[in-house]
Amino acid sequence: MKSLLLFCCLLAVAVVVAQKQPLNHQAYDSWQSVGQQLVTADGRYAAYAVGVQEGDGTLEIKALQGKWQRIVPRGYQASFSDDGHYLVCKIKPLFRETREAKIKKKSPAEMPKDSLAIVLLGTDSIRIVPAVKSYKMPEFGKGPWLAWLNEKPVASPAATPDSALRLQQILRTADSLYKVADSLRNKVTQARQEGLKALKPVTPAAKKESSAAEDGTELVLFRLTDGNELHFQQVTDYIFDRNGSALAIESKPLLLRRDLGKSSTDTVMRNFNEIKGLAFSATGDRLAFLAERDSSTKSQHKYYKIWQYSKGGDSAKLLAAKPLTGMLIFQPEYTPWYSKDGRRLFVGVCREWPVKDTSLVDFETARLDLWHYRDEYLQPQQLVQLTAEKNRSWLTLIDPVNGTETPLADDSCEVVVPAGKGDQLFALGTSNKAYRVRQQWTQDGSRDIYAVNLHDGSRRLVATGVRGNQGFISPGGKYISWYDMKGRRWMSYETATGVRRELSKSINHPLFDEEDDHPDDPPPYGFMGWQDDDRFAFVYDRFDVWKCDLSGVAAPLNFTAGDGRRANVTIRYEELDREHDGIPENKPMLFSLFSNTTKGYNWYSYAPGGNFGPDGRAAALPYSLVTAAVVLSPVKARDADNLIYQRQTPSSNDIYATTLPVAGDPAASVKLSSLNPQQAFYNWFTVELRQWKQFDGKMSEGLLYKPENFDPAKKYPVILYFYEKDAGRRYNYIEPAPVRASINIAYYTSNGYIVFDPDISYKTGQPGEDAYNAVVSAAKWLTKFPWVDSTKMGIQGHSWGGYQVAYLVTRTNMFAAAEAGAPVSNMTSAYGGIRWGTGISRQFQYERTQSRLGATLWENRDRYLKNSPLFRADRIKTPLLILHNDKDDAVPWYQGIELFTALKRLGRTTWLVNYNDELHGISERRNRKDWTIRMSQFFDHYLKGKPAPAWMERGIPAMKKGVDWGL
Numbered sequence: 001m002k003s004l005l006l007f008c009c010l011l012a013v014a015v016v017v018a019q020k021q022p023l024n025h026q027a028y029d030s031w032q033s034v035g036q037q038l039v040t041a042d043g044r045y046a047a048y049a050v051g052v053q054e055g056d057g058t059l060e061i062k063a064l065q066g067k068w069q070r071i072v073p074r075g076y077q078a079s080f081s082d083d084g085h086y087l088v089c090k091i092k093p094l095f096r097e098t099r100e101a102k103i104k105k106k107s108p109a110e111m112p113k114d115s116l117a118i119v120l121l122g123t124d125s126i127r128i129v130p131a132v133k134s135y136k137m138p139e140f141g142k143g144p145w146l147a148w149l150n151e152k153p154v155a156s157p158a159a160t161p162d163s164a165l166r167l168q169q170i171l172r173t174a175d176s177l178y179k180v181a182d183s184l185r186n187k188v189t190q191a192r193q194e195g196l197k198a199l200k201p202v203t204p205a206a207k208k209e210s211s212a213a214e215d216g217t218e219l220v221l222f223r224l225t226d227g228n229e230l231h232f233q234q235v236t237d238y239i240f241d242r243n244g245s246a247l248a249i250e251s252k253p254l255l256l257r258r259d260l261g262k263s264s265t266d267t268v269m270r271n272f273n274e275i276k277g278l279a280f281s282a283t284g285d286r287l288a289f290l291a292e293r294d295s296s297t298k299s300q301h302k303y304y305k306i307w308q309y310s311k312g313g314d315s316a317k318l319l320a321a322k323p324l325t326g327m328l329i330f331q332p333e334y335t336p337w338y339s340k341d342g343r344r345l346f347v348g349v350c351r352e353w354p355v356k357d358t359s360l361v362d363f364e365t366a367r368l369d370l371w372h373y374r375d376e377y378l379q380p381q382q383l384v385q386l387t388a389e390k391n392r393s394w395l396t397l398i399d400p401v402n403g404t405e406t407p408l409a410d411d412s413c414e415v416v417v418p419a420g421k422g423d424q425l426f427a428l429g430t431s432n433k434a435y436r437v438r439q440q441w442t443q444d445g446s447r448d449i450y451a452v453n454l455h456d457g458s459r460r461l462v463a464t465g466v467r468g469n470q471g472f473i474s475p476g477g478k479y480i481s482w483y484d485m486k487g488r489r490w491m492s493y494e495t496a497t498g499v500r501r502e503l504s505k506s507i508n509h510p511l512f513d514e515e516d517d518h519p520d521d522p523p524p525y526g527f528m529g530w531q532d533d534d535r536f537a538f539v540y541d542r543f544d545v546w547k548c549d550l551s552g553v554a555a556p557l558n559f560t561a562g563d564g565r566r567a568n569v570t571i572r573y574e575e576l577d578r579e580h581d582g583i584p585e586n587k588p589m590l591f592s593l594f595s596n597t598t599k600g601y602n603w604y605s606y607a608p609g610g611n612f613g614p615d616g617r618a619a620a621l622p623y624s625l626v627t628a629a630v631v632l633s634p635v636k637a638r639d640a641d642n643l644i645y646q647r648q649t650p651s652s653n654d655i656y657a658t659t660l661p662v663a664g665d666p667a668a669s670v671k672l673s674s675l676n677p678q679q680a681f682y683n684w685f686t687v688e689l690r691q692w693k694q695f696d697g698k699m700s701e702g703l704l705y706k707p708e709n710f711d712p713a714k715k716y717p718v719i720l721y722f723y724e725k726d727a728g729r730r731y732n733y734i735e736p737a738p739v740r741a742s743i744n745i746a747y748y749t750s751n752g753y754i755v756f757d758p759d760i761s762y763k764t765g766q767p768g769e770d771a772y773n774a775v776v777s778a779a780k781w782l783t784k785f786p787w788v789d790s791t792k793m794g795i796q797g798h799s800w801g802g803y804q805v806a807y808l809v810t811r812t813n814m815f816a817a818a819e820a821g822a823p824v825s826n827m828t829s830a831y832g833g834i835r836w837g838t839g840i841s842r843q844f845q846y847e848r849t850q851s852r853l854g855a856t857l858w859e860n861r862d863r864y865l866k867n868s869p870l871f872r873a874d875r876i877k878t879p880l881l882i883l884h885n886d887k888d889d890a891v892p893w894y895q896g897i898e899l900f901t902a903l904k905r906l907g908r909t910t911w912l913v914n915y916n917d918e919l920h921g922i923s924e925r926r927n928r929k930d931w932t933i934r935m936s937q938f939f940d941h942y943l944k945g946k947p948a949p950a951w952m953e954r955g956i957p958a959m960k961k962g963v964d965w966g967l
Contacts, residue, residue, distance in 0.1 A: 009895060020683040023750035025933055028683065028737050029054035032675040034646055036076070037633060040084035043640025045121050047078050047087055048655050051735060052677065054925065055095050057129065061119060061437060062672055064642050064657050070126070081434035082144045082244070082928075084121070086224050088135060091115040091128070102504075113151045114472060117222070133169070133217065138244030144224035145244050145260055149235060152217050172914055232256070237275070241284030248278045248287055255316070264618070268309040268317045276304060277335040281342040285311040286400060287569055288336045290318070301355065304330045306347055306401060319403045323349040323396060325410070330435070334393035339398070340421030343452070343742050345400045348393025357582075372816055376436035380778055381839030399455060406457045414457060415470075416452050418583050419477030426477035426495040427452040429459055430470045433449060443844040446522075451495045453478055462493045462500075468523050476534040476579035479550050485521040488512050492541050492550055501552045509541040509565070519764040519847070519854035524933040528573045534580030542569055560591075569596040569626060571604070576636040586662045588641075590634060595626040595853075599689060599730035602626045603634070603645075607662030630731045644672065650687050651679070653733035683751035684708040689730050690756075692781040695773045701727045702758035702778060707749045710787075710795065716754045717792035717943035718782055719743060722775055723801045725759040738928035740921040741798035741821045743882065743935065751936075753943070756782060760804075764854040768807035768867045775804070776812055791860060796935075798883070799920065800850055803869075806899060809880060817942035819935060821883040822891040822920055824851075825899035827869040831857050837889030837919065873902040879909040881938050883931065885918035911938075933967060 018436055035049030035057070036796025046064055048179070051057040055748060059075025062068070078089035092098075093112030101111050109442075116132040119125070135148035216234030233410060237250040247258040248268070255268040257276055269275070276290040290304040309316040354514055371379045382389075392410035396417040409416040411433065418427040429450035432439070439446070449471040450459040462471070471482040480493040481503060490504040490511065504511055516522035528538035543564030547557045564571040573583070574590040583589065589606040630648040641660040647651070647669075653676075656669040688704045703726060707716075721743050734746045745755050746906045758778040774797065783790040793814065797805045798821030805820040807871045824830045826957060833842045846853045846864070853863045863873055880903065884896025893914075900912040915927045922928045940946040951966030960966075 006911065007577050014164065020681060022752070023682050023736050023747050024740075025929065025936075027678075028929075030678070031736055032057075033109070033735055034673070034675070036078060037635045037644055037655065038078060038080060039469070039642060039644055040080045040121075041082055041634055041638040041640075042084040043082065043637030043642030044084055045658060046635075046642075046644045046655075047080070048644070048673065049076055050673065051080070055930055056092070059089055060673065061278070063119070063122065064644075064670075070119060072119065072126075077115060078802035081137060081146075081224060081657075082140055083144065085144070086146075087117075087119040087121060088118050088137060089119075090132065090135070091117050103868065109117055109154055116148055118146070118222075118611060129220075135240065136240055138240040138243045141245065143244030143260055143300065144390050145224045145240065146224055147224070147238055147240070147247060148220050149238065150218045152215075155424060176381055181479065192373050192376050200718070219249060219251070219260070219301070220785055221247060221258065224242070230258075232924050237278060237484060239278045239280065241280035242282060243284060245284040246280065246287075246832070248280065250278065250487065250796060255289070255291075257311075259311070265305075266309075266313075267315060270435045274302065274304075274332075275794075276332040279336045279338065279840070281400075282340055283339040283342060286338065286342060287316075288338070288347075288400070289316075290330055290336070290347075292331050292332075292581070300334070301329070301352060304332045304346075306336070306398060308345070319345070319348075319400070320398055320405060323407070324393075324405050325349070327352055328394075329656070331393040333391040334717055335395040337422070339418070339423040341372065341423040342400065344422055345398045346418070346422060347396050350390075350392055350394065357529055366710055378440060378834070378839060378841060380834050382834065384837070384839035391564070397457070402473075406454070408452055408454065408457050411451055412454070417473065418454060419473045424475075424477030425454055426473065426480075427454055428473035430472055431542070432797060439891070440841045441843040441847065444842060444848070446470075447471075449464050449480065449482060451493065458619045460498060463491065467521070472527055472537075474530045474534045474537070474550070475532050478534040478535070479530075481527065481537055482574055483511075483527070485512075485523070488521075489536075490524070490527070490548070492537065492548075492552075494550075496768045501550075502546045503537060503550070504539060504556060507541070507546055507553050509544075510548075511539060514542060516848055517852065519852055520849070521806070526572075528583075529575070530582045532580065532584050534582075538573070538583065541565075543568070545571060545573065553959060554945050563836065564593075565738050567950050568596045570596060570733075574603075574634050576634060577638075579638075589664065590636075590643075590660065592631065593626050594728075598626060598628070599627050599728050600626045601631045601731070602629075603631055603658075603662040603820065607661055617716070630733075648733040649731055651684055652719055663707070673720070683750045685734075685746060685864070686710070687730060689727060692778055694777040699762075700759050700761065700778070702756055703727060705749050705755040707752060707754075712785060712787050713754045715789040716752065716787055717939075718754045718756060718779075718790055719748060719796055719939060720779055721796050721801070722756065722758055722760060722771075722804065723797060723799075725761075726757045727759050738925060738932045739935070740923070740928060741931075742801065744794050747932075747936070748939075753939075754782075754788065762852050764852055765863045767852050768811075768869075771804040772811050773809060775868065778861045790814075794818060794939055794943050796821075796939075798822055802883075802891075806869040806880075807867065809878040810869050810875045813877045813880050817939055819881040819883070819938065822888055822898075823869070823882065823884070823893055823895060823899060825868065825873075825902075827851065827853075827864040827868045827896070830895055831864065833892045835890050836887075836892075842892075870902055873899065873908075874906055874907075876903060876908055879942055880911075881935070882912045883911065883914075885915045885916050885920070885922070886915070890920040911955075930967075 030052050032050050032052055034050045037048045039046045047061045055859050056074050058070040059078055061070045074092040074364050075089040078087055080087050083190050097112045113131040116129040116135055118127040131151040133149045137146050139796055163332040167401055216236045219232040219235035219238055221230040225283050225576060232249050235251045239248050245260055253271050257266045257268050272291045272293045274292045279288045284835060287309040289306050289307055291440055292302045292304045306320040308319045328349045329352050331348035331350040335349045336345055338345055367378045393575045397406040397408055407563040413429040413431045416427045416429045429452040430447045432447045435446040444467045446465050448464045449462045449466050451462050452459045466482045467485045468483055471480055473480050478495055484491050489502050492501050492503040509526055512522040525542060527539035528540060530537050535550060537550055539546050542557055544560040544562060547559040560571050572592050574592055576590055586608050591604045593602045593604055634643055636647040643660060644657045647656050654671055657672055657791055658669040685705050685708055690704045691699050691701045695699050697730050736744055736746045748755055758774050760771055760774040779793055782788045782873040794817040795805050795815050796819045800819040802823035805818050805824040806825055809818050829848050830842055835842055844850050855865055882896050883898055884893055886893050896912055900910055903910040915922055918927060922931055937949045941948045949967055956966045
């Protein structure tokens with residue numbers, strides 16, 4: 001009987017598998033993915049956003065102990081109150097309502113608006129507030145405060161009532177909260193009256209100054225514990241101090257400070273034109289801001305001054321009228337901030353930019369760009385960076401007591417980062433001024449680094465030409481560290497004495513990427529961080545962590561005891577406490593483990609005082625439990641050991657909860673989410689890590705994706721997709737989605753394709769041949785399997801992958817079809833081009849980075865010619881589909897055009913698809929959907945023998961553009 005039952009069960013499972021459908025292009029919209037993740041400070045509750053590609057997502061809230069949970073339809077931008085009793089989030093309008101409003105071309109004021117949800121955790125109580133523009137809560141402190149800014153009222157409702165069943169249920173539940181609130185109505189009324197009294201000092205003259213077009217709206221200050229409300233009108237900006245003791249409110253023509261403890265409101269400033277950068281001190285006793293009050297000036301510039309209000313004062317006092325240095329002004333786009341101890345105020349200064357002569361007539365003045373050989377940046381880069389340059393800030397320190405200024409940064413030391421929370425003696429300064437011209441062809445980020453004394457602004461040069469990273473300063477400001485790429489070593493500088501030391505001296509393993517194959521100095525594995533007492537720094541080798549004595553007395557210690565190297569596992573630190581400046585000695589540390597053999601991941605907790613290694617003093621690393629999964633994005637409760645994280649496998653992507661110390665066993669985690677149950681009805685995929693021998697005799701590895709219903713007795717078409725090295729993504733979840741450029745592996749395997757993603761290794765000067773060595777050898781290796789149809793093999797890649805596709809079809813005719821996205825076809829013309837997204841020259845790419853040619857065009861032009869597909873276009877016989885968009889901001893559009901026009905002249909089978917105004921990858925969903933369909937039609941025709949669509953047969957003439965899409 002048992003055997004019969006087992007047989008029936010297996011038969012039922014087989015029927016379900018057999019009935020699974022291939023993915024179609026309509027399946028994408030409802031596919032779910034994980035968004036924001038957060039945990040209450042006490043670790044009792046977690047929340048995570050579940051988004052869909054097109055439609056209405058949800059916010060899910062769950063108790064980490066117990067069964068309580070709540071779903072907020074369309075909830076996003078969530079925050080927990082610091083006491084862990086409330087969750088507040090915004091609620092998006094229904095997707096269909098927003099879509100309909102766009103179709104009707106409604107004005108921004110008429111568009112559907114967000115709502116606000118206030119959830120009392122652990123209960124059924126929820127309040128929904130309609131038409132909310134923004135909300136804020138104190139970051140810390142147990143004060144139960146919330147403030148939100150309402151949208152400007154409109155004459156008619158912007159959206160129809162929400163008909164979503166779940167929100168109806170929530171609203172019905174909210175009714176019970178409103179009934180409870182009835183007993184508090186008198187308190188609410190009293191609070192409103194108090195708010196009106198606070199606003200009474202507005203003078204008639206000030207009212208006259210207020211514009212009817214003022215953007216200010218009603219602000220509601222809400223006490224979560226009892227529902228007490230206080231309303232302020234015409235509010236344009238507001239902030240809480242970190243601990244919830246005060247609220248600053250810009251309510252033109254007044255700036256107010258609400259003392260949340262005493263329930264009193266003080267007027268900070270009256271009669272201003274504009275206020276920027278509200279900032280409280282850590283205690284909330286001081287409020288700094290920039291104000292512009294001069295209504296008489298006719299200049300196009302607004303000149304802001306620094307003001308400060310102290311608790312208990314009558315009004316704000318002028319702290320600084322203008323920077324000490326001539327031709328500088330205070331930067332209104334830089335928000336001031338106080339040091340942790342409140343003894344320093346940091347502000348930004350900037351140049352006073354030239355203004356346009358309004359007396360000149362636009363149509364009579366020339367419009368031009370002048371490229372000058374002495375410019376520090378190329379003209380396109382200047383134009384791209386223009387807004388950022390106008391908003392650039394040089395840090396200046398102001399004494400909050402006496403207003404004395406200490407300039408810290410300028411054009412010779414542009415960036416200054418104070419140690420810790422700004423209350424230490426030293427800061428790290430960096431400057432690229434000496435290297436700006438050469439960045440045109442190097443783009444290596446070279447900088448000089450300085451130790452900047454915050455007492456007097458003096459600086460000492462620490463190191464020159466630092467590349468890769470810009471240096472690090474310890475929490476206490478006692479040390480600065482950086483990586484010397486030429487010497488391949490970590491260095492340190494003692495700020496008090498000026499002594500330089502080799503931090504990593506006597507470490508007997510490489511600290512640089514041994515597998516880096518660019519013709520340049522290899523980058524370091526990385527800097528893990530500082531111990532919070534400024535005694536030690538931690539750096540990585542390929543596998544392990546090294547603890548380095550900053551005083552130079554003790555030799556570096558292999559903190560992970562060589563466990564990673566012995567097991568071929570890479571160990572990396574996961575920062576869980578964003579508030580802490582360093583790595584504390586007395587708290588558990590979380591590490592991620594990555595197996596370089598299997599490509600699986602896991603967590604490992606290091607307990608304070610414990611040791612790595614097999615000596616029994618601490619739990620052995622769970623190498624046997626490095627799972628067939630990817631673990632990422634850990635979020636820890638601030639005051640508890642609860643932790644949530646994302647776990648991916650090729651067939652799932654969900655949120656899990658666990659506690660520190662993490663045992664390493666996945667069974668110790670609790671699954672919180674169950675995303676995409678509809679996936680069970682679709683034919684999915686499996687993935688295998690496979691090795692093969694390349695033409696040069698060396699072994700390589702890659703990922704082999706097969707349909708879930710793979711039948712070894714069948715023959716399958718194959719697509720080889722590649723970029724550089726992707727084997728480490730073995731256990732990543734692949735979400736079915738309209739593609740940005742490249743194939744969606746889940747879609748193709750579901751529809752009966754085998755996909756292989758081979759790793760490619762490179763030597764200097766021959767990227768095309770290196771791709772041939774890896775990709776074509778992999779293709780020939782695949783043909784040995786009886787389930788591969790060797791006559792139906794295709795290749796696909798985008799950007800660097802697109803270049804390699806274009807090169808490969810000049811070297812072999814074994815592929816039945818090829819798609820090249822944004823390919824560089826002519827390295828000689830691309831070499832001198834511009835990456836329009838950043839405005840920088842493309843030269844560095846060919847000499848030192850991805851193209852790996854290792855020489856300038858004039859030093860070795862043969863390398864550029866041999867690696868350019870255009871010069872071998874006559875050898876191409878493979879049908880080639882090219883994607884290249886006219887606003888490509890990385891690879892110039894003419895690269896695709898050069899290849900297409902050559903093949904068209906040669907009479908080859910080719911198409912060029914250009915999505916108007918799209919960049920390097922397709923961003924607009926309508927275009928992504930269209931491209932996903934076209935690319936699948938292309939491969940289906942050549943690899944499956946399906947009929948060619950109209951666009952492949954006869955194109956889309958310009959007269960039919962926007963009328964007939966040829967699909």
